Amino acid sequence: MSAERFLRACADVRALFALFAVSGFTGLVYESVWSHYLKLFLGSAAFAQSFVLAAFMGGMALGAWLASRWSARGGNLLAAYAWIEALIGSAALVFHEVFVSLTDASLVHVLPALGSPDAVEAYKYALSALLIVPQTVLLGMTFPLMSGAVLRRHPTDADGRAAGGHRIAMLYFTNSIGAAAGALLSAFWLLGALGMPGTMRLAGALNLALAAVVLALARTGGERPLRAVPAEGAQPAAAPLVRLFLAAAFVTGAASFIYEIAWIRMLSLVLGSSFQAFELMLSAFITGLALGGLWIRKRIDRIANPVRFSGFVQLAMGLAALATVFVYHASFGWMEWALQAVQRNEAGYPLFNLFSHAVAFAVMLPATFLAGMTLPLFTHVLMRGGYGERAIGQIYASNTLGAIVGVLAAVHLLVPEAGLKVTLVLGAAIDALLGGFLLRWSGTRLQRAEAFAAVIVGMVAATITARAASLEPELLASGVFRYGKADPQSNRVMYYRDGKTASVAVTTTPAGTRIISTNGKPDAAIQMDPSQPRNEDEYTMTLLGALPLLAKPEAKTFANIGIGSGLTAEIVLSHSGPSAVDTIEIEPAMATGSLAFHPRVDRLFRDRRARVFFEDAKSYFARHGGRYDVIISEPSNPWVNGVASLFTAEFYRDTARHLAPGGLFVQWLHFYELDDRLLGSMFAALDATFGDYDVYQVSAGDLVVLAVREGRVPVPRALPAGEAGFRAELAKIGIDGLEQVLARRIANKRQVAPLFAQFRPPVNSDYYPVVQLEATRARFARRSAGALVDLANTTVPINEMLGGLEVAYLTRPHAGGNATRITQMNGALELHAALAKGRTATDRTPPLPAVALRQPGALCAREPARFTLEQLHAAALLTLSHLGPAQRRELWIEPRWLGCPLAQTAPVVRARFGVYRAIAERNAPAMLQRSRALLEGPSVHGLDWARFLLLTAMLGAHASGQGDEARRLWQAHAPSLHAAGISPVEVYLATWR
Secondary structure (H helix, E strand, O other), rough: HHHHHHHHHHHHHHHHHHHHHHHHHHHHHHHHHHHHHHHHHHHOHHHHHHHHHHHHHHHHHHHHHHHHHOOOOOOOOHHHHHHHHHHHHHHHHHHHHHHHHHHHHHHHHHHHHHOHHHHHHHHHHHHHHHHHHHHHHHHHHHHHHHHHHHHHOOOOOOOOOOHHHHHHHHHHHHHHHHHHEEEEEEEHHHHHHHHHHHHHHHHHHHHHHHHHHHHHHHHHHHHOOOOOOOOOOOOOOOOEEEEEEEHHHHHHHHOOOOHHHHHHHHHHHHHHHHHHHHHHHHHHHHHHHHHHHHHOOHHHHHOHHHHHHHEEEEEHHHHHHHHHHHHHHHHHHHHHOOOOOOOOOHHHHHHHHHHHHHHHHHHHHHHHHHHHHHHHHHHHHHHHHOOOHHHHHHHHHHHHHHHHHHHHHHHHHHHHHHHHHHHHHHHHHHHHHHHHHHOOOOOOOOOHHHHHHHHHHHHHHHHHHHHOOOOOOOHHHHOOOOOOOOOOOOEEEEEEEEEOOOOEEEEEEOOOOEEEOOOEEEEEEEOOOOEEEEEEEEHHHHHHHHHHHOOOOOEEEEEOOOOOOHHHHHHHOOOOOOOOOEEOOOHHHHHHHHHHHOOOOOOOOOOOOOOEEEEEEHHHHHOOOOEEEEEOOOOOOOOOOOHHHHHOOOHHHHOOOOOOOOOOEEEEEEEEEOOHOOOOOHHHHOOOOEEEEEEEOOOOOEEEEEEEOOOOOOOOOOOOOOOHHHHHHHOOOOOOHHHHHHOEEEEEEHHHHHHHHOOOOOOOOOOOOOOHHHHHHHHOOOOEEEEHHHOOOOOHHHHEEEEEOOOOOOOOOOOOOOOOHHHHHHHHHHHHHHHHHHOOOOOOOOOHHHHOOOOOOOOOOOOOOHHOOOOOOHHHHOOOOOOOOOHHHHHOOOOHHOOOHHHHHOOOHHOOOHHHHHHHOOOHHHHHHHHHHHOOOOOOHHHHHHHHHHHHHHHHHHHHOOOHHHHHHHHHHHHHOOOOOHHHHOOOOOOOO
């Protein structure tokens, strides 16, 4: 070959390598996005990922086997490869429309007709396979066809030596590195920018462009099938050797994917079980494979005995996999250090992801690096022995078939029955035994001794690892990714189980609180000692069950999505009204764990009205076909992979179909670890289906939404006198009257949508999953979506005067947790008692405004001290929106507590009381007139006072029908008063229509 021809050939083969990297990129984008689509239909993210992995590998195995049967007789493999890529791209362009039409038809027509849960599951998996397997078969053909084409066109290197092994390894590297890039770009950019449909179409367009370029290259150069003759000094590829290496490819594929499933589940406890964490782990796994292929490419053709070398690689892979147990154990400490070192803000989030990626690499890289050598090595052994091109497809097919077995065995058998650690050890033992078996066939003089030594070393290492004191349940359940603590020294693990979809733990604190967690994230907590204060979660779970019973006491049938601790169902069952309470839970280990909350949770497990179904909620409702008077949804946090699909417009639309006429939908939401845009996107999803809803703040960080499709949400009624068990449950959280329930209502639909409009939230959708993509960032940065709660607790009564919300007030203190409005009302009542009645609790320090204002003549001086005026204003801010009419009258309309007649006080005091009185009376014209006069007067007395006057004047203007005046006031005064920033509540009032 001339130098010029060789250089052209090099350019050609490099172009093919680059194009094959693009093919790997699109292939992994498909795998990632398919898992998103299918989890919407299958229900569990873990099940969807494992199914997509199995179907992906199964289709690729079939495609590789078909290619191996045909390729040796094919004329132009490169052209065939191009047409295959074109078919893949064409299918991707229409995938979204096909998926939506088939799954919608299934949910509405097919699943209700099937009835049996087993039949439903069989149908769902069959349809899922139909949706993706044809494309995966085509994808499976690409590696054998491209490899065959490259080897035919470029069989030798510059010196004329055979370069088959180098070419195959390089193709494996480029395809894998492209796949790793696809995993990262789809997770961190494409899905957010384009959504799932757009990402699929982009990948399809890339496949079509790739096909066009490859077709152009296929017209140049020729292809001749390779001669199937053994290389000099190689073992002939006789039937026994072929069977050995096809079996070895199968076994190592199974072991490798046992590792992958175990590692992903294990690392979820360190990195968090978010979608981004999964993609980081997946890319680390694939990058390790790619680097192994890259390393072997320049050495493979010079290995004297590739059979023996393969045996040592398998043994080393098993030992490296065992070592990951100890590396993984150490990774909890690394994450603890990282969260202490990295700032929890926007700038720190990329660093957190980089560190998470590094942890995944540290755990996976040694074993995956070695795994990346196996497929090129095994293919090289057979091709070197004269087996021909068909070795490429057959080794690839055997390897991917083994991967399917590994995935299914790990997900459905090994992990739930043996646990993560033993699963990993079993996979490593398989690789070590395979290494010994290959060494036995190496043909060297010491083959028996080497094989025996390999088996002994592997089994001893596996035994030591299995018995090593590592991965204690306390460590695994620590939630280090969230709390930055890898060793909760005082908590004791009562229960731990690696389930099919999640690792579930129940821990207890020294104070008596029991916590049930999934993948290290607490889902519910209950204080088991009745003498101790209630846990905040108990307020949430109790009111989740109680609010629908109070709002719709005639309801008979209840469905509860997510079992948690079981307390919500327990509350519903404490009432004699419900005739059926069905709990839908996808992970059986959660139900087992909830037994740890006995005797606090008892009726759920013995009441005949209660049933628990282990199924995906969408499938359950479609199969069940019936309708419920009340559906309660209390899933895990939406940043958990797969859970955000229970907060989407499509989920609400489908679930609402199963509400009886006049039925009530009850949704748990949290506003901690979210921002207002994300919370707004979930409310926007609710808006699309439900005609009305009310929002209650039930604890410090939790909301409960009562929603109806038509009409208005019913208002909770008085506590039923004849329901002793139900009232006893409410009494445990301090509720003995209706006012303590209604005081938690903070908004309705008419206020929510205008408030969140300023954040421009997109509707959270199955196909544009903004919450899933962005909630992890909000969790890391410890954000809080405070706008809705701030609006309800602002210093002037905006909701009451503009939103049409009938506000309820406490008339006596209520020890009812730390919900903001309850806390503010309790503080207002305490201040009222101190000022108007002169009473303070003996065990508490009097409020500072009461101490200052109760001083003799404090407000009666000719020129009151500035500090006194500040405390007067602090008292007004606390009480004007948080006291009922009678208490407001005593403080601000008839203020006998002043120590002197109001008319004898200084003008500045009278002016302030004029504004406070107008607000206390809810007198909108007076609020506008008095506040505007002071705001536009000669002296305003401080920035905070001026901002308060502007807010009061604008509220008075809007409430009295003078919207133009409110906007004029804002434009005139806001620039000078809000240089430091504008709150969401002020924006809401400024833009109110």
